[in-house]
Amino acid sequence: xxxxxxxxxxxxxxxxxxxxxxxxxSVDTLEKKDGKNSLVxxxxxxxxxIITASFPIPQTFKGSKIELKGRLKTEHVTGGYAGxxxxxxxxxxxxxxxxxxxxxxxxxxxxxxxxxxIQLPYDEDKANRIVLGGLIAGTGKLWMNDLRLYIDGKPVExxxxxxxxxxPAQQDTAFSKSAHIDTIxxxxxxxxxxxxxxxxxxxxxxxxxxxxxxxxNMDAELFRVLPASLEAKDDAxxxxxxEKWVDKFGRPEVCKGCKPVDSLQGMQKPxxxxxxxxxxxxxxxxxxxxWIINNHYFGESYYIDMAKNIGNPIFxxxxxxxxxxxxxxxxxxxxxxxxxxxxxxxxxxxLIEGDWEDTLPAFxxxxxxxxxxxxxxxxxxxxxxxxxxxxxxxYSWHPxxxxxxxxxxxxxxxxxxxxxxxxxxxxxxxxxxxxxxxIGDIISRIDGQKVEQLIQKYLPITAASNYATQLRxxxxxxxxxxxxxxxxxxxxxxxxxQPVKMQGVERSKLIFHSPGNSDPKAPAFKVxxxxxxxxxxxxxxxxxxPEIIKTFQGTKGIVVDMRCYPSEFMPFxxxxxxxxxxxxxxxxxxxxxxxxxxxxxxxxxxxxxxGDYKGxxxxxxxxxxxxxxxxxxxxxxxxxxVVVIGSTTAGADxxxxxxxxxxxxxxxxxxxxxxxxxxxxxxxKGVKIDYPIRPTIAGIKAGKDELLEKAVAIINGK
Numbered sequence: 001x002x003x004x005x006x007x008x009x010x011x012x013x014x015x016x017x018x019x020x021x022x023x024x025x026s027v028d029t030l031e032k033k034d035g036k037n038s039l040v041x042x043x044x045x046x047x048x049x050i051i052t053a054s055f056p057i058p059q060t061f062k063g064s065k066i067e068l069k070g071r072l073k074t075e076h077v078t079g080g081y082a083g084x085x086x087x088x089x090x091x092x093x094x095x096x097x098x099x100x101x102x103x104x105x106x107x108x109x110x111x112x113x114x115x116x117x118i119q120l121p122y123d124e125d126k127a128n129r130i131v132l133g134g135l136i137a138g139t140g141k142l143w144m145n146d147l148r149l150y151i152d153g154k155p156v157e158x159x160x161x162x163x164x165x166x167x168p169a170q171q172d173t174a175f176s177k178s179a180h181i182d183t184i185x186x187x188x189x190x191x192x193x194x195x196x197x198x199x200x201x202x203x204x205x206x207x208x209x210x211x212x213x214x215x216x217n218m219d220a221e222l223f224r225v226l227p228a229s230l231e232a233k234d235d236a237x238x239x240x241x242x243e244k245w246v247d248k249f250g251r252p253e254v255c256k257g258c259k260p261v262d263s264l265q266g267m268q269k270p271x272x273x274x275x276x277x278x279x280x281x282x283x284x285x286x287x288x289x290x291w292i293i294n295n296h297y298f299g300e301s302y303y304i305d306m307a308k309n310i311g312n313p314i315f316x317x318x319x320x321x322x323x324x325x326x327x328x329x330x331x332x333x334x335x336x337x338x339x340x341x342x343x344x345x346x347x348x349x350x351l352i353e354g355d356w357e358d359t360l361p362a363f364x365x366x367x368x369x370x371x372x373x374x375x376x377x378x379x380x381x382x383x384x385x386x387x388x389x390x391x392x393x394x395y396s397w398h399p400x401x402x403x404x405x406x407x408x409x410x411x412x413x414x415x416x417x418x419x420x421x422x423x424x425x426x427x428x429x430x431x432x433x434x435x436x437x438x439i440g441d442i443i444s445r446i447d448g449q450k451v452e453q454l455i456q457k458y459l460p461i462t463a464a465s466n467y468a469t470q471l472r473x474x475x476x477x478x479x480x481x482x483x484x485x486x487x488x489x490x491x492x493x494x495x496x497x498q499p500v501k502m503q504g505v506e507r508s509k510l511i512f513h514s515p516g517n518s519d520p521k522a523p524a525f526k527v528x529x530x531x532x533x534x535x536x537x538x539x540x541x542x543x544x545x546p547e548i549i550k551t552f553q554g555t556k557g558i559v560v561d562m563r564c565y566p567s568e569f570m571p572f573x574x575x576x577x578x579x580x581x582x583x584x585x586x587x588x589x590x591x592x593x594x595x596x597x598x599x600x601x602x603x604x605x606x607x608x609x610x611g612d613y614k615g616x617x618x619x620x621x622x623x624x625x626x627x628x629x630x631x632x633x634x635x636x637x638x639x640x641x642v643v644v645i646g647s648t649t650a651g652a653d654x655x656x657x658x659x660x661x662x663x664x665x666x667x668x669x670x671x672x673x674x675x676x677x678x679x680x681x682x683x684x685k686g687v688k689i690d691y692p693i694r695p696t697i698a699g700i701k702a703g704k705d706e707l708l709e710k711a712v713a714i715i716n717g718k
Contacts, residue, residue, distance in 0.1 A: 080138025081106025179329025270597025312671025538564030579609025
C-alpha cells in the first residue's frame with residue numbers, strides 16, 4: 001500500500017473506482033514523494049458529486065485499534081473538500097462498524113504535501129473487511145502517497161490475521177457480479193407470477209430458520225428459481241416450480257413456543273400479500289408456507305437485526321452490486337428486496353396510500369423495462385417516494401440522476417408561500433441576479449411550463465411524508481435546476497406578469513446554506529428586545545446550558561426556533577429546564593424478528609421537568625422541522641407552559657434504518673413508530689400545532705419574520 005503501481009492496462013493495482021464523466025483516478029509517476037508514485041483523483045463534477053477511490057482489504061486481524069497514515073496534496077479543491085478515508089465493515093450492508101472520511105477536517109483549496117492520520121476502534125469479532133481510500137467532494141485534484149495501515153500500532157503486514165469463518169450464504173458467490181438474466185418478457189400472467197414470487201421469496205427470507213442461520217444466500221436463490229418461474233407454461237407449472245424451490249430449504253421443526261400468527265396482537269399485523277388468497281398457488285405449497293410462518297421463532301437472523309435498546313431494523317448482508325446499470329434480474333431483486341423490507345419492517349406501512357400489495361404489479365414492469373441507468377434510478381426513486389417518508393430518498397450520488405436533474409441552477413432561494421413559488425433569497429449576487437429577480441417575486445412559469453404543472457410532474461419522485469415537505473424540497477431538487485444554462489421565466493411582480501431570462505449557474509459554484517440556518521455564525525441564544533429569550537437549536541450545545549439558564553434568568557418568555565435540525569439531543573437536557581411536571585411525552589411501536597410484520601406498542605416515556613423556568617415558552621415549527629426536531633418538539637409539548645405555532649412539519653420521526661439496493665443505491669426509512677401518549681401518530685401529519693400560522697408574500701417582501709413576531713406577541717399576552 002505504500003506504493004501505487006500500474007497493471008498492464010495502466011490502471012492502479014488493487015484500487016476500485018467509478019468511471020464517471022469529468023472524473024479520473026490514475027497513478028502519477030511524476031508527482032512523487034520520497035521517490036514513490038502517487039495516486040491522483042481529479043474531479044470537475046462539482047455540485048453534490050463525490051468521486052472516491054477505494055482499496056478493499058478482505059481480511060480481519062486481531063486487535064482493537066486501527067490507524068491509516070498517508071501524505072496528501074491538493075490543488076484547487078472547491079465546493080467541498082478532499083481527504084482520505086477509512087472504514088471497517090461488518091455484516092450490515094451500508095452500516096460500517098467504524099468510519100471516518102475527514103469531513104470535519106478535509107482539505108480545501110491548494111495544499112502542499114502533509115501527513116494526515118485517521119484512527120478508529122477495531123472490533124476483531126465483528127469486522128470482516130477493511131476499506132481505505134481517497135475522495136473529492138466538489139472539484140479539484142487530490143494526490144495521495146505513502147499510505148500505511150496499522151493494527152494496534154503494528155504495520156498491517158505484521159499484524160496477526162484472524163481467519164473469517166464464512167457461512168454457506170457467504171460462500172455462495174455464483175451471482176456476485178450478475179444475475180445472468182438480461183431480458184424478461186412480460187404479460188399479465190407473468191406479472192402476477194412475479195408478484196407471487198416476490199411474496200414467497202420474502203416469506204422464506206424472513207421466516208425460515210435455515211435462512212436465519214445463514215445457510216442460504218437468498219439473492220442467489222432468487223436467481224436460481226427465477227428462470228423456472230418465467231419459463232412455466234401455466235399456473236400449475238409455476239406453482240410446482242415454486243414448491244420444488246421451497247422444498248430445498250427443508251421443513252422447519254415444530255416451534256413449541258410460537259403463537260399462531262392469527263392470534264398476534266399489535267398496532268400493525270403481518271401481511272403476506274396474496275399468497276393465501278390466490279388460486280395460482282396450489283394448496284400444497286401454501287400449507288408449507290403457512291407451516292414456515294408458524295414455526296420459525298429465532299432470536300437472531302442472517303438478514304435482519306434490531307438496534308439494541310432502540311428497536312429499529314438493521315438490514316444485514318445485503319450486497320450492493322455496485323454497477324451503474326444492473327441487469328434485469330438484479331433490477332427485480334431491488335424491487336423484491338425493498339418491497340419485503342417495507343412489508344415486514346416499516347412501522348408506517350399502514351399509512352401508505354393504497355394497498356402495499358398492489359405496489360408489486362405496478363412496479364414490476366417499470367423495473368424490468370428500465371432501459372438505462374437513468375430509468376432504473378427514477379423507477380427506484382419513484383418506489384422509494386411511494387412510502388411517503390421524508391427519511392426515504394436516494395442519498396448516494398449518481399451521475400445519471402444528477403444529469404436528469406441538471407447541473408445548472410437558478411442562483412436564488414425560492415419557497416412556496418401562499419401556494420406560490422416565491423423568491424426569498426439569493427445564493428449568488430452575480431449576473432444581475434438582484435436586478436432581474438427581487439425578494440417577493442412569484443415565479444409562475446419555468447421554460448414555458450406553469451409551476452403547477454411542474455409540481456404534478458415531480459411529485460411522484462419527490463420523497464416526503466406530506467405535500468408541504470414535498471414543496472419544501474422541490475425547488476432545489478427539480479424546479480430550479482436544468483441541464484440548460486438559461487432559464488426562461490415568467491414572474492409576477494406587484495400583480496403584473498413579465499418575462500425574465502436568467503442565466504443559470506453550475507451548482508458546484510453555489511454555496512447552499514442549510515434550511516433555517518442561513519447564518520451559521522449567529523449565536524445560538526440571546527435576549528431580544530422586550531426581555532424575551534431566543535434559542536436556535538440548530539446551533540445549540542448542551543454544554544452551554546448553564547450559561548443559557550443564567551442569561552435567560554428574569555426573561556418573560558423564551559422562543560425556541562425549531563425551524564432547523566437540533567445540533568444536540570435536548571429532550572432530557574434543555575427541555576426539563578423549562579418543563580414543569582412529570583407528564584409523559586411519547587411512546588413507540590417496534591418491529592419484531594420473531595414475527596416479521598408485527599409492531600408492538602411500548603409503554604410511554606417521560607422527561608420529568610425541574611420547573612426552574614417559570615415563563616411561557618413558544619416553539620416555532622414549519623416544514624423544515626424534521627425527525628429529531630419533531631421529537632424534541634413533542635418533548636417540549638409535555639409541559640403546560642409550552643405553545644407550538646407554525647405550519648405542518650416534515651412528518652418523519654423515529655430512528656432511521658439504512659437500506660442498500662443493487663446499483664449502489666443508498667436509502668433509509670423511519671425505523672420505529674413515534675406517537676403522542678394519546679396514540680396520535682406524527683408520521684405524515686407532523687407535530688400538533690396550537691396556533692397555525694404561515695408566512696405571507698407581503699411579509700416576505702417587507703423582510704418580516706411573521707412567525708417570530710407571532711411568538712413574541714403570544715409571550716407578551718397578545
